[in-house]
Amino acid sequence: xxxxxxxxxxxxxxxxxxxxxxxxxxxxxxxxxxxxxxxxxxxxxxxxxxxxxxxxxxxxxxxxxxxxxxxxxxxxxxxxxxxxxxxxxxxxxxxxxxxxxxxxxxxxxxxxxxxxxxxxxxxxxxxxxxxxxxxxxxxxxxxxxxxxxxxxxxxxxxxxxxxxxxxxxxxxxxxxxxxxxxxxxxxxxxxxxxxxxxxxxxxxxxxxxxxxxxxxxxxxxxxxxxxxxxxxxxxxxxxxxxxxxxxxxxxxxxxxxxxxxxxxxxxxxxxxxxxxxxxxxxxxxxxxxxxxxxxxxxxxxxxxxxxxxxxxxxxxxxxxxxxxxxxxxxxxxxx
Amino acid sequence: xxxxxxxxxxxxxxxxxxxxxxxxxxxxxxxxxxxxxxxxxxxxxxxxxxxxxxxxxxxxxxxxxxxxxxxxxxxxxxxxxxxxxxxxxxxxxxxxxxxxxxxxxxxxxxxxxxxxxxxxxxxxxxxxxxxxxxxxxxxxxxxxxxxxxxxxxxxxxxxxxxxxxxxxxxxxxxxxxxxxxxxxxxxxxxxxxxxxxxxxxxxxxxxxxxxxxxxxxxxxxxxxxxxxxxxxxxxxxxxxxxxxxxxxxxxxxxxxxxxxxxxxxxxxxxxxxxxxxxxxxxxxxxxxxxxxxxxxxxxxxxxxxxxxxxxxxxxxxxxxxxxxxxxxxxxxxxx
Numbered sequence: 231x232x233x234x235x236x237x238x239x240x241x242x243x244x245x246x247x248x249x250x251x252x253x254x255x256x257x258x259x260x261x262x263x264x265x266x267x268x269x270x271x272x273x274x275x276x277x278x279x280x281x282x283x284x285x286x287x288x289x290x291x292x293x294x295x296x297x298x299x300x301x302x303x304x305x306x307x308x309x310x311x312x313x314x315x316x317x318x319x320x321x322x323x324x325x326x327x328x329x330x331x332x333x334x335x336x337x338x339x340x341x342x343x344x345x346x347x348x349x350x351x352x353x354x355x356x357x358x359x360x361x362x363x364x365x366x367x368x369x370x371x372x373x374x375x376x377x378x379x380x381x382x383x384x385x386x387x388x389x390x391x392x393x394x395x396x397x398x399x400x401x402x403x404x405x406x407x408x409x410x411x412x413x414x415x416x417x418x419x420x421x422x423x424x425x426x427x428x429x430x431x432x433x434x435x436x437x438x439x440x441x442x443x444x445x446x447x448x449x450x451x452x453x454x455x456x457x458x459x460x461x462x463x464x465x466x467x468x469x470x471x472x473x474x475x476x477x478x479x480x481x482x483x484x485x486x487x488x489x490x491x492x493x494x495x496x497x498x499x500x501x502x503x504x505x506x507x508x509x510x511x512x513x514x515x516x517x518x519x520x521x522x523x524x525x526x527x528x529x530x531x532x533x534x535x536x537x538x539x540x541x542x543x544x545x546x547x548x549x550x551x552x553x554x555x556x557x558x559x560x561x562x563x564x565x
Numbered sequence: 566x567x568x569x570x571x572x573x574x575x576x577x578x579x580x581x582x583x584x585x586x587x588x589x590x591x592x593x594x595x596x597x598x599x600x601x602x603x604x605x606x607x608x609x610x611x612x613x614x615x616x617x618x619x620x621x622x623x624x625x626x627x628x629x630x631x632x633x634x635x636x637x638x639x640x641x642x643x644x645x646x647x648x649x650x651x652x653x654x655x656x657x658x659x660x661x662x663x664x665x666x667x668x669x670x671x672x673x674x675x676x677x678x679x680x681x682x683x684x685x686x687x688x689x690x691x692x693x694x695x696x697x698x699x700x701x702x703x704x705x706x707x708x709x710x711x712x713x714x715x716x717x718x719x720x721x722x723x724x725x726x727x728x729x730x731x732x733x734x735x736x737x738x739x740x741x742x743x744x745x746x747x748x749x750x751x752x753x754x755x756x757x758x759x760x761x762x763x764x765x766x767x768x769x770x771x772x773x774x775x776x777x778x779x780x781x782x783x784x785x786x787x788x789x790x791x792x793x794x795x796x797x798x799x800x801x802x803x804x805x806x807x808x809x810x811x812x813x814x815x816x817x818x819x820x821x822x823x824x825x826x827x828x829x830x831x832x833x834x835x836x837x838x839x840x841x842x843x844x845x846x847x848x849x850x851x852x853x854x855x856x857x858x859x860x861x862x863x864x865x866x867x868x869x870x871x872x873x874x875x876x877x878x879x880x881x882x883x884x885x886x887x888x889x890x891x892x893x894x895x896x897x898x899x900x
Contacts, residue, residue, distance in 0.1 A: 305843075313648070321665065321670070321673060326663050331649055334656070480843070509642065
């Protein structure tokens with residue numbers, strides 16, 4: 231007899247329906263089975279209140295315990311850290327990870343999605359810049375940094391809050407006149423919100439601000455021209471710069487050096503991402519750090535969570551500020 | 566009738582032997598089949614001179630087209646570039662890659678080797694620091710940077726030549742008295758040869774040299790003490806330093822800055838690895854560059870090459886020198 235206090239198992243359902251265990255499995259997995267058997271199993275499931283979550287645990291016969299990660303490359307330190315953390319999160323749960331670096335061949339993305347459709351992988355975590363990517367409704371897919379429709383959860387840093395945090399930090403550190411430097415992307419993606427957050431923060435803190443946005447494909451040298459145009463008598467008009475990525479901050483720091491402008495004495499610089507030397511060493515600049523480990527864990531958690539009938543369409547995870555030598559170290563709040 | 570000018574196919578063997586195609590396949594794959602059938606198939610193979618390479622192409626029924634990469638992590642830029650290049654080399658050949666970052670759990674390595682044994686993956690490329698790892702003879706395995714017995718090919722940079730190149734470069738750039746800075750590893754691995762190569766180069770070029778070797782686990786601060794001990798009247802005794810990795814070079818450059826020693830004016834510094842900012846940007850220091858793309862391609866090439874009866878036990882691939890701001894740019898040979 232079944233212990234009434236424990237959750238019913240598939241075996242309980244089989245006993246109740248008077249059918250073999252395999253028949254219950256077939257019904258649950260939607261495989262063909264005689265109509266009278268199907269009805270008996272469904273009635274037993276209803277009567278015992280057999281939970282969907284039990285189905286997921288042991289029954290899906292085609293489970294591969296393999297997840298594919300689609301990512302442009304693992305050269306960029308943000309991507310390589312993401313790949314590392316997602317790998318750890320999956321291995322912790324005894325899942326294997328197929329890595330697919332996609333930047334060399336956009337067709338690869340669709341190929342891996344087809345694999346998911348054919349149940350050769352259980353699901354996909356994707357960070358893609360391909361606007362034409364078609365993801366079928368029934369494929370477990372988690373997107374990073376880009377919303378792809380309400381049926382696909384998107385996980386990202388709280389980019390808006392990060393932009394706002396950068397503005398507030400510069401204000402706290404005594405800046406009065408700041409600039410935002412960004413390379414634009416034509417794609418709608420979450421990192422685009424950094425600009426709106428920054429402007430919001432500047433307005434809230436009465437910070438005067440200027441934006442310099444380069445279109446995709448423009449040379450970063452444009453920033454040097456912009457900075458030179460904003461110099462008078464060897465001094466930069468700005469006392470604070472927010473660069474939309476650490477990569478841009480790094481390039482801008484080289485330009486400032488050439489222009490003989492001292493960091494952080496003359497101008498303070500904040501980047502975004504939290505890139506560290508050699509993966510886990512020094513920060514390259516003062517920066518808004520993306521919570522890569524939390525992003526990875528949330529992607530895996532949501533992807534493998536089969537009991538949710540409604541998955542959240544957008545999850546924004548909290549960022550943090552980290553000193554990295556390009557701002558004044560001891561902050562005195564000005565307000 | 567078979568065209569005599571084309572290579573014989575499995576079908577030709579079946580016709581010649583008077584057996585079904587499946588029987589030929591079984592014989593080739595070593596599966597049980599009646600003795601008389603086996604003999605007929607083997608005779609037909611011999612008569613037609615049916616090539617082993619044809620076996621490999623289409624017959625191994627358990628082929629998964631999946632290779633596992635075991636690597637400590639993808640945080641370290643050398644590892645992340647290696648993972649990227651191996652991934653590209655595999656995808657180019659329509660192979661999938663399981664990524665397994667092993668540093669969090671050494672038991673994982675053995676688990677993936679078991680997968681290979683059970684034909685769940687076709688082979689393994691491994692960069693491991695686990696001295697107890699047991700790899701069975703029959704498993705296709707390629708090792709990076711560490712020799713693991715003659716049955717397992719090891720692919721590495723030509724570390725000896727790289728050490729020698731560093732010494733010669735410092736001599737070419739006018740150095741007279743140099744030092745070698747290294748953190749030791751107790752494992753026998755290929756990168757250990759950098760020291761011997763460097764010493765060899767110093768002897769060949771009449772360069773005076775000193776070595777400072779830290780045991781695994783020692784603090785890098787020991788290098789700062791070493792450098793301070795070799796300073797007289799605010800000047801360093803050495804005019805050249807060879808650091809065994811770019812990571813150590815990076816830390817040493819910070820120490821030299823603290824000690825008010827100018828690079829490259831007072832002392833020139835060469836690292837090893839070829840690490841670049843953001844994966845493909847500036848070199849961190851002047852460096853001996855590991856040919857990561859060639860290493861990746863060779864690993865994949867040798868792993869998937871099933872027709873070789875003897876695989877090379879050790880392959881050393883040529884390195885190159887790259888200027889990265891910590892040596893004098895225009896070299897005048899001194900000899």
